[in-house]
Amino acid sequence: MPISHRVAARVGALTIAGALLAGLTACGSSSSPGSSATTTRGATTTSGYEVVSDSVVAAGLSSVQGILALLATDPKDGPVLAQIEPTWASFEGTIKAKAQDTYLKMEEALTNIKAAAKNRSKDAAAKARQEFSDLAKAYIAEHPA
Numbered sequence: 001m002p003i004s005h006r007v008a009a010r011v012g013a014l015t016i017a018g019a020l021l022a023g024l025t026a027c028g029s030s031s032s033p034g035s036s037a038t039t040t041r042g043a044t045t046t047s048g049y050e051v052v053s054d055s056v057v058a059a060g061l062s063s064v065q066g067i068l069a070l071l072a073t074d075p076k077d078g079p080v081l082a083q084i085e086p087t088w089a090s091f092e093g094t095i096k097a098k099a100q101d102t103y104l105k106m107e108e109a110l111t112n113i114k115a116a117a118k119n120r121s122k123d124a125a126a127k128a129r130q131e132f133s134d135l136a137k138a139y140i141a142e143h144p145a
Contacts, residue, residue, distance in 0.1 A: 049097070053094075057091045058145040060088070061139070081114060099143070105135050106135050116128055
């Protein structure tokens with residue numbers, strides 16, 4: 001199978017995974033930013049980020065790592081890069097609430113991979129992917145699903 005078909009298949013699978021994750025996120029009741037309303041899965045932090053279960057975070061981290069793996073092999077701006085933000089936004093509040101330092105480092109790694117993709121730098125993309133992956137593993141070890 002040509003590489004372009006394999007990448008398209010992976011993007012399709014990631015899109016489906018992202019849609020499923022977004023569906024899980026949409027199950028909670030909504031609240032306005034800045035509120036601390038309770039949802040069906042958890043509370044919304046005072047900064048407006050929803051706190052979800054550790055199993056949702058683990059699934060989300062896995063999805064983001066899949067996107068980053070694609071970008072590390074073919075870094076470019078486009079639909080794959082655009083999948084990062086909505087996927088990350090669906091669970092980042094939990095990491096921010098439970099592990100602020102890890103959250104900030106993950107945000108930095110995601111910023112770095114976006115820059116690498118825009119600059120089409122495989123080395124920078126691979127480095128940012130590895131940083132995020134290491135942080136994700138450490139987070140999951142501290143907060144198992």
